[in-house]
Amino acid sequence: MTLITLFTDASFCNTSKIAAYAIWAKTSGKTIRHSGLMKSKAPNSHMAETVALVNGIFVVCALMSPEPGSKIIAQSDCVAAINTLMGEHPLRRKASRAIFAPVIRSYREQVKRSGVIVEFRHVRGHQGAVTTRNAVNEWCDNECRRLLRAARAELRAERDKKAGLA
Numbered sequence: 013m014t015l016i017t018l019f020t021d022a023s024f025c026n027t028s029k030i031a032a033y034a035i036w037a038k039t040s041g042k043t044i045r046h047s048g049l050m051k052s053k054a055p056n057s058h059m060a061e062t063v064a065l066v067n068g069i070f071v072v073c074a075l076m077s078p079e080p081g082s083k084i085i086a087q088s089d090c091v092a093a094i095n096t097l098m099g100e101h102p103l104r105r106k107a108s109r110a111i112f113a114p115v116i117r118s119y120r121e122q123v124k125r126s127g128v129i130v131e132f133r134h135v136r137g138h139q140g141a142v143t144t145r146n147a148v149n150e151w152c153d154n155e156c157r158r159l160l161r162a163a164r165a166e167l168r169a170e171r172d173k174k175a176g177l178a
Contacts, residue, residue, distance in 0.1 A: 014039055014082040019135065020068040021089060021152035022050075022060035023160040028167055029053035031060035032159035034152040035068040039076055046071050047155045049163055055111060061090035062112065065097060065132075066119045073126045080127025087135045089149055094132040 016039040024031045031054040034047040050067075054060040065088055072084055088094055096112060097119050123130055135149045 014076075014078045016072055016076060016078060016082065016084045018068050018072055018084050018086045019088075019148045019152050020061075020064040020086065021149060021156050022057070022064035023153070023156035024054055024057040024060040025160060025164060026057075028164060029055065030160065030163050030167070031057075031063070032156040032163065033060070033064035033067050034155035034159075035064070035071050036148050036152055037068065037072050037076065039078075042076065044071065044075055045151075045155075046075075047152075047159055049159055058090070058092045058096070059111065059115070061088060061093035062096050062115055064088070065093050066115055066122070069119065069128075069130065070122055073122060073128065078126065078128050081129065082127075083129045083131060085131050085133060087133045087149070089135055089153075091134050094134060097130075098132060 016037055019036045020033065022031055022033045031050040032047065033050060035044065037044045050060065050063055054063065065086055068086060069084060072078065078084070086094075097116065099116075135146065
């Protein structure tokens with residue numbers, strides 16, 4: 013059985029609905045750092061954080077190829093995202109449940125297909141490098157923010173160009 017430590021984070025722009033994610037994973041001396049913009053716009057930061065966790069699990073399964081029975085300790089600074097994937101978050105409104113349903117289904121299918129066991133843990137975010145866990149979360153947070161800043165700058169440049177300001 014392999015033990016994989018996974019950290020994820022997301023950044024979300026409430027105006028443009030663009031979201032970025034970052035992943036840091038480690039097992040047996042192998043480390044993966046991966047980040048990107050989410051393919052679809054996110055309705056809120058809760059969704060962005062939930063998708064970041066699911067993306068992290070997909071990346072770990074694809075790049076680390078854990079055998080069935082391996083354990084992924086998935087850590088996030090978003091309790092709501094953790095609770096959503098654990099089935100403990102009361103998505104009160106029917107509309108919220110419908111929006112999250114494909115993400116939850118995708119997560120469950122990946123876990124079932126790969127045979128991995130996922131254990132979620134909360135890590136306090138925005139703490140700097142107080143502990144190693146905080147330092148890794150800080151890397152994820154900074155990477156997300158960097159990507160989101162670049163995406164927002166690109167949007168502004170496109171708007172300025174269309175408006176004849178560039």
